[in-house]
Every structure is written in C-alpha cells, then in structure tokens.
Amino acid sequence: xxxAKPAVFLDxxxxxxxxIFRDGRPCPPRDLSELVITLGARAALDxxxxxxxxxxxxxxQPDVRRSKAKRADVDxxxxxxxxxxxxxxxxxxxxxxxxxxxCRKPKPGMILRAQKTLGLDLARxxxxxxxxxxxxxxxxxxxxxxxxxxxxxxxxxxxxxxxxTSLPRAAAWIIRSFKEASTSGRLDENAQ
Numbered sequence: 227x228x229x230a231k232p233a234v235f236l237d238x239x240x241x242x243x244x245x246i247f248r249d250g251r252p253c254p255p256r257d258l259s260e261l262v263i264t265l266g267a268r269a270a271l272d273x274x275x276x277x278x279x280x281x282x283x284x285x286x287q288p289d290v291r292r293s294k295a296k297r298a299d300v301d302x303x304x305x306x307x308x309x310x311x312x313x314x315x316x317x318x319x320x321x322x323x324x325x326x327x328x329c330r331k332p333k334p335g336m337i338l339r340a341q342k343t344l345g346l347d348l349a350r351x352x353x354x355x356x357x358x359x360x361x362x363x364x365x366x367x368x369x370x371x372x373x374x375x376x377x378x379x380x381x382x383x384x385x386x387x388x389x390x391t392s393l394p395r396a397a398a399w400i401i402r403s404f405k406e407a408s409t410s411g412r413l414d415e416n417a418q
Contacts, residue, residue, distance in 0.1 A: 240356030
C-alpha cells in the first residue's frame with residue numbers, strides 16, 4: 227500500500243490566474259482572452275512538485291449556474307492551465323449557494339474527492355486561496371491555510387494559518403513549514 231501524499235490545494239482565480247475586477251468585485255476571466263497566469267506561478271508550482279506535493283486546483287465556478295459563463299469557456303481555461311502548469315488535478319464545481327451541495331467551497335467536497343482519487347494526506351496538506359471560502363474549506367479538512375492577498379476586505383469566519391502576498395511566497399512558506407514539520411513530527415498550524 228502506498229503512503230498518502232501531501233498536497234497543495236489551490237484556488238484558481240486570484241491564485242493561479244489574475245482575478246478580473248468587474249464593478250469593484252473579483253471575478254474569473256470570462257474566456258481565454260482574459261486569462262493571465264499570476265507572476266511566478268509556474269516556478270512556485272515547480273518547486274512544490276520537486277518537494278513531492280500533489281497540486282490540485284479546487285475552484286468554484288458558479289457563474290456557469292448563473293448563466294454568466296459558459297462551461298466550455300471554463301473548461302478551456304482549465305485545459306490551458308493544465309498544459310501550462312504542473313497540476314495533478316482540477317476539481318470544478320459550478321453550483322451556487324442555493325444548491326446546498328457539499329462540494330461548493332466553503333464546504334470541502336472537492337478536497338475530499340481529490341483526497342480519495344489521488345490518495346492524499348490532508349493532515350500534511352495546505353490550502354492556498356484568496357477568499358474566505360477557500361480558507362474555510364481547507365480548515366474543515368485539517369489543512370494549513372494560506373491566504374494569498376488581502377481577502378478583498380471580506381469578513382473571515384476563521385483566520386488563515388498565514389497571510390502572504392503571492393503564490394511564490396506561499397510556496398516558499400509551505401516548503402519551509404513542511405520541512406520543519408518533518409523534524410518535529412507535525413505541522414504547526416500557528417507557525418508564522
């Protein structure tokens with residue numbers, strides 16, 4: 227039996243690619259023409275892969291359900307990210323809050339599905355996101371959580387383990403924390 231691997235779960239919009247601001251709110255790109263991969267994302271993910279992490283995107287895409295986006299455009303963006311970045315899986319959920327499903331973040335269904343499919347060790351894993359929903363989903367499954375950015379001024383029901391300003395900084399912190407945990411025997415969720 228293979229040992230479960232640690233993972234870094236990554237939100238898509240605002241972490242792997244730049245969020246698009248419409249009416250002052252962060253939104254996903256509508257299609258490939260608006261997609262801009264964040265600065266340093268490829269190098270950061272390459273470092274995480276070298277350290278043995280599985281890299282899994284977990285992304286809410288409710289604009290499909292709201293008829294503001296086409297599933298084909300979401301799929302095209304994800305396919306481009308999958309060929310541009312060293313990702314192991316992309317989990318997409320297009321339901322909205324009214325659907326009350328268990329996969330739309332902050333619920334952890336996408337993370338749990340990836341855990342089962344890929345054989346992941348959630349206690350040694352991390353969730354990187356730019357919004358409270360990402361942080362809460364990671365917290366619910368016992369991952370250390372990294373807020374990428376300032377959270378857009380949204381209220382957070384739970385604090386992230388750490389707040390950082392970019393994916394490269396998040397990757398460096400994750401690698402350092404993971405190595406320290408290897409010597410101490412556990413991840414310290416309060417390590418800053």
